Amino acid sequence: MKVLVCNAGSTSLKFKLYDMPESELLATGKVERVGSPDDAIFGYENCLIGYRVEEGGQNIPDYRTGIQRFLLCLTSGEGRVLDEIGEIERVGYKSVLSKDHYGIHEIDEGVLQGMRDFLPLAPVHNSAYLGAIETMRQALPDARHVGVFETAFHKDIPLERRIYGVPWEWHEMYGVQRMGYHGASHGYIADVLNGEKREYAAISCHLGGSASVCAILNGKSVDTSFGMSLETGLIHANRVGDMDPTMIHFLKEVGLSEQAILDGCQKKGGLLGISGVSNDLRYVQEAAEAGNERAKLAIDVFVSGIVHYIGAFYLDLGRLDDLIFTAGIGEHSALIRRLVCDRLGPIGVKLDAKKNETCHGAGVISAVDSAVKVRVIPANEELGIARRAFELA
Ligand code: ADP
Numbered sequence: 445m446k447v448l449v450c451n452a453g454s455t456s457l458k459f460k461l462y463d464m465p466e467s468e469l470l471a472t473g474k475v476e477r478v479g480s481p482d483d484a485i486f487g488y489e490n491c492l493i494g495y496r497v498e499e500g501g502q503n504i505p506d507y508r509t510g511i512q513r514f515l516l517c518l519t520s521g522e523g524r525v526l527d528e529i530g531e532i533e534r535v536g537y538k539s540v541l542s543k544d545h546y547g548i549h550e551i552d553e554g555v556l557q558g559m560r561d562f563l564p565l566a567p568v569h570n571s572a573y574l575g576a577i578e579t580m581r582q583a584l585p586d587a588r589h590v591g592v593f594e595t596a597f598h599k600d601i602p603l604e605r606r607i608y609g610v611p612w613e614w615h616e617m618y619g620v621q622r623m624g625y626h627g628a629s630h631g632y633i634a635d636v637l638n639g640e641k642r643e644y645a646a647i648s649c650h651l652g653g654s655a656s657v658c659a660i661l662n663g664k665s666v667d668t669s670f671g672m673s674l675e676t677g678l679i680h681a682n683r684v685g686d687m688d689p690t691m692i693h694f695l696k697e698v699g700l701s702e703q704a705i706l707d708g709c710q711k712k713g714g715l716l717g718i719s720g721v722s723n724d725l726r727y728v729q730e731a732a733e734a735g736n737e738r739a740k741l742a743i744d745v746f747v748s749g750i751v752h753y754i755g756a757f758y759l760d761l762g763r764l765d766d767l768i769f770t771a772g773i774g775e776h777s778a779l780i781r782r783l784v785c786d787r788l789g790p791i792g793v794k795l796d797a798k799k800n801e802t803c804h805g806a807g808v809i810s811a812v813d814s815a816v817k818v819r820v821i822p823a824n825e826e827l828g829i830a831r832r833a834f835e836l837a
Pocket of ligand 1: 651652653654681723724725726727729771772773776777778
């Protein structure tokens with residue numbers, strides 16, 4: 445069965461076409477800088493024959509144009525992989541959240557309405573997916589369209605770890621509760637560990653532009669650092685992470701507009717806000733090495749947050765067998781992995797410094813006598829989505 449995975453970001457689109465259940469990757473596509481006139485990047489690859497194009501300076505004014513261009517590549521030109529577009533039987537979306545739909549759901553009007561209801565919680569992402577889904581449904585009317593919500597992997601987290609101390613009717617009427625995100629990424633890590641056929645307690649650290657820590661017990665998420673919105677938990681590249689809600693009221697009182705506060709929390713916070721250097725950890729690391737004190741502080745805050753959640757989740761789980769680093773920072777920053785692991789001695793983590801420095805791609809980076817196996821597992825969220833979309837009865 446041909447399953448297409450669609451990942452819609454704030455200004456980007458990524459696609460992967462799989463043949464399931466073999467998980468064979470047939471084609472990939474990407475559009476970057478959607479909406480910027482004549483400056484978009486379009487990329488396409490037929491993975492079977494290695495045919496590849498990448499073109500900058502493209503006019504891709506909206507998601508519809510980007511999607512149509514990718515679909516056309518699948519069935520025409522040198523890189524075609526399908527005879528006709530109707531061969532795609534399922535489309536899986538790495539969608540973020542929909543009110544009252546926290547798992548994996550075939551897209552219908554109720555799911556779309558739930559996404560609209562929660563637009564204030566994920567304005568950029570939910571509007572990107574609402575647009576992408578509409579275009580895809582028109583282009584592929586006979587396929588089943590499946591929302592693999594980022595909340596899905598966390599839907600069984602026990603209630604005592606989901607409920608905020610708010611008036612009960614806020615929970616009942618408005619759905620206020622912790623939800624958790626990065627479900628496709630942590631779920632993929634669980635898939636890898638499940639494949640090893642043993643009982644396990646693991647902590648997965650997805651450290652990318654967004655960052656979260658997740659406690660996994662035998663394949664199930666039992667806790668995560670994200671709360672109800674994406675502006676929670678660890679500090680992110682430019683989002684705030686956990687913050688005191690009264691601060692918003694205070695900032696209004698001292699004269700900031702609501703928009704300025706939102707921008708501060710969603711665009712100008714996190715690594716960027718603290719360091720004043722960049723939202724890209726590579727530049728923050730460089731600045732820290734050159735002696736920039738705020739860049740050093742940003743790294744310390746980031747690491748300290750990760751250690752804080754790992755410590756808490758260790759007690760939630762009652763033990764720890766595997767500690768996983770994944771996503772851009774988790775896979776590539778030996779420094780962050782070292783700084784985190786150096787503080788985890790009390791729970792049995794012992795890093796092998798050389799393995800950590802030389803790890804490229806997947807690998808074990810703990811010492812042979814470490815009680816916890818520390819591993820780098822490259823993120824593969826799209827495969828996780830393809831599997832979930834394929835499995836849906
Ligand atoms: P997203 O969450 O946007 O999908 P990624 O998982 O691709 O992001 O991670 C992006 C982050 O990874 C950026 O902050 C970038 O600085 C960081 N990163 C990528 N390569 C390295 C590296 N070699 N060293 C440190 N950080 C890196």
